[in-house]
Amino acid sequence: MTTLTDAWHSLTDPAHWPGDDGIGHRLVQHLVLTVVCLAVSCLIALPVALVLGHLGKGGALAVNISxxxxxxxxxAVLVLLLLTPVGNWGEGPTVVALVLFAVPPLLTNAYVGMREVDRDVVRAARGMGMTGRQMLFRVELPLALPIIMNGVRIAAVQLVATATIAALAGGGGLGRIITAGFNLASTPQVVAGAILVAVFALIVEGIFETAERLAPHWARSAR
Amino acid sequence: MTGPPDDCLARNEWICGEYLSTRRQILLDAVLQHLQLTGISVLIGLVLAVPLAVLARRWRWSAGPVLAVTTILYTIPSLAMFSLLLPVYGLSASLVVAGLVLYSLTLLVRNILAGLRAVPEETRQAARGMGYGPIRLLLTVELPLAVPAAMAGLRVATVSAVSLVTVGAIVGFGGLGNLIYSGMNTYFKAQVLTASVLCVVIAVAADVLLLGIQRLLTPWTRAARS
Structure with missing residues (x-):
């Protein structure tokens, strides 16, 4: 119990918040890394998955990549990147690894979502004279949205986890509080960092959960 | 005076046969630790997951909380999970095992529960009509029919565990992760690459092995297809 109270004191001690190694800076780093990399991964993965799903091609690749x-x-990927020239760009290895691990769930879910759209609906759309582009944006994409969003949620949780591990390979973010705690052999600091990371991850999960509940009925997944 | 040997180790190349031959024992020990940590964790996870899933199936009110807890556990990043267990287990292999058990448990409970729920009601009624009691129904009808879903979960859990063991390097029990960690600190490229590749090889081998076991356990799924 004393560890927990010490961890709590470590978290609430105002001296631990400001500065480059402070909790505030690490929190912002973690948030920026997660949001920026999620946006980049979506920009890379979603167009590819939507087009592949629309055409019905490359399914084996899209599913197995996960x-x-x-x-x-x-x-391992973080350390390998650190030892390559990418390692010289500061947060380079972290960003590349984050994107690499966020892309597979996005790709798989978006592809599966597109393919699971009722084929009769797609045929009806074609029968109404819709062009391929219209079918993609007005029929398939809206109907696939719940599964696509589930992929985004998995990717976001994955990003938070990967950003934490990045601290082991010298990256920034909340994981640094944990690794610094291990180096100082300070269990309260390790636990304090872990609590921050866990709460951060649960808040991200909670945001997606809330967004799903607030979404209109048709856009909710059947989970 | 002789200069330093001009081999791939001295040049710090990524791929190095010399490394494999001179560090064979270190690599073997690391692989062994990796396999032990993974195997023990997944087995404990399985032993705990089966009764939990069965209970969640029997008492429907408990399914919601069980699934909610497993979702929360699965959301917590691995490094944070190991760190949260530090006050309980200290710097030990038990800490890594406990963390991995929690992750495998999560995946397994979800999958076994899904498998049990997918058993058709007619099958259950037919078994009851043949005079099966609840225990016999569970052991000889429901659980076998849930095997494909459970094995799918077991494969995901095992592959994830193989990859997560590496994070255990933070407490010195990470199997091949230890080699990656020390290789990072000394910029030893051959060691990092070899250990990383071995991790992936172990994961793929475990996946193939479990797929084989699944085929042996569920001959009826193949008969139906052919």
Whole structure:
């Protein structure tokens, strides 16, 4: 119990918040890394998945890339990137690794979402004389949205986790509080950092949960 | 005076046969630790997950809370999970195992529960009509029919565990992750790449092995297809 109270004191101590190593800066770093990399990953993965899903091509690749992503250790990729020239750009390895691990769930979910749109609806749209582009944006995309958003949610949670591990390989973010705690052999600091990371991850998950509940009825997933 | 040997180790190349032959014992030990940590964690996770899923199925009111807790556990990043367990287990292999058990448990409970729920009501009624009691129904009808879903979960859990063990390097029990961690600190490229590749090889091998076991356990799924 004393560890928990010490961790709490460590979190609420105003001296621990300001500065480059302060909790405030690490929190902002974590948030920026997660949001920017989520946006970049969506820009890379979603157009590809939507077009592949619309055309019905490349399914094996889109589905298996998620499994491959799971088998590759995040930590290994971070260290490998750190030892390549990418490692000289400061947060380079973190950003590249974050994007690499966020793309597979986005790609897989968006592709599956597009393919699971009722084929009769798609045929009806074609029968009404819709062009391919109209079908994609007015029929398939809206109907696939719940599954696509589920992919975005998985990717966001994955990003928070990866950004934390990045601290092991010298990256910034909340994980640094944990690694610094380990280096100082300070269990309260390790626990304080872990609580921050866990709460951060749960808030991200909570935002998506709330967004799903507030979404109009048709845009909710059937989970 | 002889200069330093001009081999791939001295040049710090990514791919280095010399590394494999001179550090064979270190690599073997790391692979062994990696396999032990993964195997023990997934097994404990499985032993805990089956009763939890069965209970969540029997008492429907408990399914909601069980699934909510597993979702929360799964959302917590691995480094934070290990760190939260530090006051309980200290710097030990148990800490890594406990963290991995929580993750595998999460995946397994969800999948086994989904498998149990997917057993058709007619099948259940037919078994009851043949005089099966609740225990016999569970053991000889429901659980076997849930095996494909459970095995899918087990494969995901195992592959994830193989990759997450590396994070255990933070407490010195990370199997191949230890080699990656020390290789990072000394800029030892061959060590980092070899250990990383071995991790992926272990993950793929475990996945293939479990797929084989799944085929052996569920011969009826193949018969239906052919």
């Amino acid at each position: 499994n491959a992503g799971r088998a590759i250790p995040t930590f």
